[in-house]
Amino acid sequence: KAGVTQTPRYLIKTRGQQVTLSCSPISGHRSVSWYQQTPGQGLQFLFEYFSETQRNKGNFPGRFSGRQFSNSRSEMNVSTLELGDSALYLCASSWDRGLKNEQFFGPGTRLTVL
Amino acid sequence: TQLLEQSPQFLSIQEGENLTVYCNSSSVFSSLQWYRQEPGEGPVLLVTVVTGGEVKKLKRLTFQFGDARKDSSLHITAAQPGDTGLYLCAGAPGNQFYFGTGTSLTVIP
Numbered sequence: 001k002a003g004v005t006q007t008p009r010y011l012i013k014t015r016g017q018q019v020t021l022s023c024s025p026i027s028g029h030r031s032v033s034w035y036q037q038t039p040g041q042g043l044q045f046l047f048e049y050f051s052e053t054q055r056n057k058g059n060f061p062g063r064f065s066g067r068q069f070s071n072s073r074s075e076m077n078v079s080t081l082e083l084g085d086s087a088l089y090l091c092a093s094s095w096d097r098g099l100k101n102e103q104f105f106g107p108g109t110r111l112t113v114l
Numbered sequence: 115t116q117l118l119e120q121s122p123q124f125l126s127i128q129e130g131e132n133l134t135v136y137c138n139s140s141s142v143f144s145s146l147q148w149y150r151q152e153p154g155e156g157p158v159l160l161v162t163v164v165t166g167g168e169v170k171k172l173k174r175l176t177f178q179f180g181d182a183r184k185d186s187s188l189h190i191t192a193a194q195p196g197d198t199g200l201y202l203c204a205g206a207p208g209n210q211f212y213f214g215t216g217t218s219l220t221v222i223p
Binding site: 042057103 | 144155158159205
């Protein structure tokens, strides 16, 4: 069974631009969560989607948004990029909703904002 | 202030030594998870502890959940170079999922 895939793996953007990251969960998994990882703040929860609906949300500004499609694939969008948005963005999938289920992580998308 | 504080932040030891990593919080968790993350990869779940006082063993790794369910520890016996990585505790006391501050372990051959 294929693991969680994320595209692109690396991305360079400039301040003010927007970016869309993609995540394909493990086949059969219906929950997708997104995380931001930085050296200073560590791993922080962005949001969780289940059945195309956002179920839980972390403490990030509205510039960070996401969506989930009927096939459970998910996208995350960051608008008006800031230097501090440079981070590794990780996607995780699990078979059911709820943040206490086992989550399987993808390799991440490394975003650099110049 | 992070909800889950881990100590130590960095650990560099010789192969064969034992070590313990701590994960502490002022909040009560119904369960805690431990992950290991290697460079260039996402975290991989090692174990979930659910019951206060619970001890789980995974080969040379021993995980313990505090009686009050506010803390946990990870003990590695006879560490090997393959244990090198970032160890993270994590849990969801409510509607958000929190990761600990992380412990970066390096095992020197």
